[in-house]
Amino acid sequence: MNRIAKIAVLAGLMATTAACTRIETGEVGVRRSFDKTIETTELLPGSVNQTMFGDVMTFPTKDVQVDVSDLTPLASDNSTVADFDMAVIYSINPGSVAELYIEKNRGFHADTEEGDTLLMYNYIRQLGRNAAYKVARKYESLKMADTVPRWNS
Numbered sequence: 001m002n003r004i005a006k007i008a009v010l011a012g013l014m015a016t017t018a019a020c021t022r023i024e025t026g027e028v029g030v031r032r033s034f035d036k037t038i039e040t041t042e043l044l045p046g047s048v049n050q051t052m053f054g055d056v057m058t059f060p061t062k063d064v065q066v067d068v069s070d071l072t073p074l075a076s077d078n079s080t081v082a083d084f085d086m087a088v089i090y091s092i093n094p095g096s097v098a099e100l101y102i103e104k105n106r107g108f109h110a111d112t113e114e115g116d117t118l119l120m121y122n123y124i125r126q127l128g129r130n131a132a133y134k135v136a137r138k139y140e141s142l143k144m145a146d147t148v149p150r151w152n153s
Contacts, residue, residue, distance in 0.1 A: 021055075022048050026062040027116070028097045031055075040098045058116050059101070061094045066121060068128040073136035081141055088128040092119050 023029040029043030033054040043056060071084040092100065100119050101109070110121035136144065 020048050021058075022046075023056070023058065027058045027060045028094045029056045029058050030098045030101060032057060038098065038102055040102065042094060042097050044094075057101075059092070059097050059119055060116055061092045061097065063089050063091045064118055064121065065089050066125045066128060068125055068132060071129065071132050073133045075136055075139060075141035075144060077140045079141045081136060081144060084132060084136065086128060086132055088124055090120070090124050 021029070023043050023045050025045045027045065029047070031039045031041075031043060031054060033039070066088045067085070068088060069085040071086075072080050072082065073084055074080055097119065101117070104120065104123075108120050108123040110118045112118060
């Protein structure tokens with residue numbers, strides 16, 4: 001009986017440690033309870049959180065690059081630019097992660113293959129597309145490659 005108790009305790013310890021997740025550096029976690037409610041407090045990097053009851057979603061807060069490619073904007077001389085590519089780099093304030101995930105439309109976010117959610121990724125891509133079409137209208141097509149407009153938001 002003593003051996004069975006030791007095996008049961010060992011199995012219990014293994015089950016509780018397996019039901020944990022660690023928040024890595026450069027990301028923030030948000031807890032989703034078993035009843036699908038989302039807590040509004042962020043779980044900071046380095047913390048170990050149980051996932052037996054509910055789960056922990058992770059969100060990268062380091063710089064994220066959004067590639068906006070294969071655009072065909074009109075230049076100021078009314079010619080169409082054949083291939084216009086750009087990259088937008090943004091980052092998320094770690095203290096705003098839960099609020100952005102809860103209050104913004106899910107279509108604004110994108111999921112990675114690793115299971116992380118890139119907050120506001122699709123929204124930033126759309127803003128980049130709109131900005132590219134708007135800025136390209138200010139330049140002639142032959143001078144566009146020589147001019148690299150930069151803007152900060």
